[in-house]
Amino acid sequence: MIKSLTILFCFILLSFSIKAQSYLGLSTGIAKDVNDNPNETFYHIPVTLQWKPFWSHYNPFMMELNYDIPFTGSNTAIAYTLNPSLPASVQLQEQIRPYVFTASIGMGWRTIINKERNNILYFGAMTGICNQSFYVNYQHYDKVNYEILNPDVNSNLTSLVLIGEVAYKFHNNMIIMLRAQTPLVDESNGSYPLSYKDVAPLQLTFGYNFYYNKGHIDERRRKKRRIRYDRY
Amino acid sequence: MIDTKLYFIAGVFIFCLMSCKKPPRNYYADQNDPGLSRLTSYGYNIATNYINGIAYINPYNNPSYFGLGGGNVIPTLSRIIGSGTTDDTLALSWPVEANNNLQSDSYLYISILMPVSKGLTENNFAALSGERFDSNTNIISLTSYLADSYYNYYNYPTYSDSLAYTSPRGPSNIYFVNISMSPSGDLSMAGLFNGNIGDTTITNGRFDFYLPSSYIHF
Numbered sequence: 001m002i003k004s005l006t007i008l009f010c011f012i013l014l015s016f017s018i019k020a021q022s023y024l025g026l027s028t029g030i031a032k033d034v035n036d037n038p039n040e041t042f043y044h045i046p047v048t049l050q051w052k053p054f055w056s057h058y059n060p061f062m063m064e065l066n067y068d069i070p071f072t073g074s075n076t077a078i079a080y081t082l083n084p085s086l087p088a089s090v091q092l093q094e095q096i097r098p099y100v101f102t103a104s105i106g107m108g109w110r111t112i113i114n115k116e117r118n119n120i121l122y123f124g125a126m127t128g129i130c131n132q133s134f135y136v137n138y139q140h141y142d143k144v145n146y147e148i149l150n151p152d153v154n155s156n157l158t159s160l161v162l163i164g165e166v167a168y169k170f171h172n173n174m175i176i177m178l179r180a181q182t183p184l185v186d187e188s189n190g191s192y193p194l195s196y197k198d199v200a201p202l203q204l205t206f207g208y209n210f211y212y213n214k215g216h217i218d219e220r221r222r223k224k225r226r227i228r229y230d231r232y
Numbered sequence: 233m234i235d236t237k238l239y240f241i242a243g244v245f246i247f248c249l250m251s252c253k254k255p256p257r258n259y260y261a262d263q264n265d266p267g268l269s270r271l272t273s274y275g276y277n278i279a280t281n282y283i284n285g286i287a288y289i290n291p292y293n294n295p296s297y298f299g300l301g302g303g304n305v306i307p308t309l310s311r312i313i314g315s316g317t318t319d320d321t322l323a324l325s326w327p328v329e330a331n332n333n334l335q336s337d338s339y340l341y342i343s344i345l346m347p348v349s350k351g352l353t354e355n356n357f358a359a360l361s362g363e364r365f366d367s368n369t370n371i372i373s374l375t376s377y378l379a380d381s382y383y384n385y386y387n388y389p390t391y392s393d394s395l396a397y398t399s400p401r402g403p404s405n406i407y408f409v410n411i412s413m414s415p416s417g418d419l420s421m422a423g424l425f426n427g428n429i430g431d432t433t434i435t436n437g438r439f440d441f442y443l444p445s446s447y448i449h450f
Contacts, residue, residue: 080271082405082424084366143264147271147424147438149409153263192260193274 025050025167027177027207031068033098035183035200039075042098044068046203048179050124052108055213060107064126064163066179068100068201075195077138079146086145093139094152098199102181104128104163113168122167122177130161130184132198152194159184169209179203255303257292265436267331273410273422275442277304279326281425282435283339289331307441309419311352311450322346322357322450326439342434344406344425352450354417361411367403367427402429417445 026049033042047069052062075094081087106126113119136152161184167177183200258276262268267287268280280289295302307326314320325343346365348356404427411421425437 080407080409080424082364082366082407082426084364084405088364088407147436149422150272150274151270191256191258 021211022055022213023052023209023211025175025207025209027175027205029203029205031201031203033199034202035197037196039195040073042073042199043071044100044201046201046205048205060109062106062108062124064104066102070097070099072097077148077151079141079148081146083145090146092141092148095137095139096196097135099133100130100199100201102128102130102161120169122169124165126163128161128163129158131158132184134196152196155189155194157184157189157198159186161185173209173211175207175209177205179205254295258304268436269438271422271424271438272440274440275420276440277306277442279439280331281437284432287331288328288339290326291329306443306447309443309448319347320350320352322348322352344404354413354448358411358413360408362408364407366405400429402427419443419448
């Protein structure tokens, strides 16, 4: 079994592009929470910055920063009052904004789809630290006269996450990427129950990869070819 | 052989000590009302209110050996039978203490008294869920025990019996936001209350109680 996995790993490595390069990628798009939040689904605009610092395909180390800017999610809550001159209960609109920041490191591999056009498929597997800040606001809430039953409150969660992503580079270094992030490993939010839970964004982003160290790699390749030709 | 038994007993004792877990306080501060808990309906057995602007809360009892007992003091729900054709009185009562170590406890006990028809059952009471009673109808009243009644308070056999003690009383509002009853007769109730007794004002009161059937005396 181990032998088979080793062979498979070597096969994947050998299938990599010989045009390994360092790059800095920036992309944005849309993200949907897939953590099955009970009352609503959160949507975000993600901004992802990727950096693969080493040109060698034998060193697949890469880093990533990701920030998810939320669309405001909405929920309802009921508030009650003892004041006989006011309605006994009112329904309130609750707004929840989860900001998600993730810093991760991991490995990225790639394989050529179309060598002539230099279209490349990237795979990434990373682990990171994720901070999720939830801001709760009740619209038109009369705090003096009314009390909300089982109110939600702001919360701030930080824990480990795992990330998997597939990206396709095409047409002059443009990139389209599908990125999935797990919920927080430690989801505990204290013992007070909230109507929401941490988010697990599934992102579809579009962006650009800025390649560098290209000349350095080409020079290595040229040297190799020269050596090869000299033999003959 | 004796040594083995001793080790075994010591091991069990240490295990018991390590497995002790205090019941939770379940106090979650209300951001808008300092010193008060949020209005919840999770059966946390917590009640908070201001008395003349000072936050009060029902006390917490530390558990005894092996973590038995303890937790937030559970209120009593009693029906005081009226004489003759007079309506009965439903009394929801719990002890209080200042929710701030800097303040002295001027008040020890709160009782919400509510006239009810004779023969009230637990099902009748559960049907009050969602009902708001205001003080203009004089349906309920609020009683607090002053510090000088400390001796009497601790010499009454049970909390519910302490209602026989004559204490200052005044009009009160109460709102049973939610009452639910389990098949075994346990009651969960959440609500709001306020009132005044002369110059003493009780404001922003909220409770979230879970009463086992043994605490319900009717």
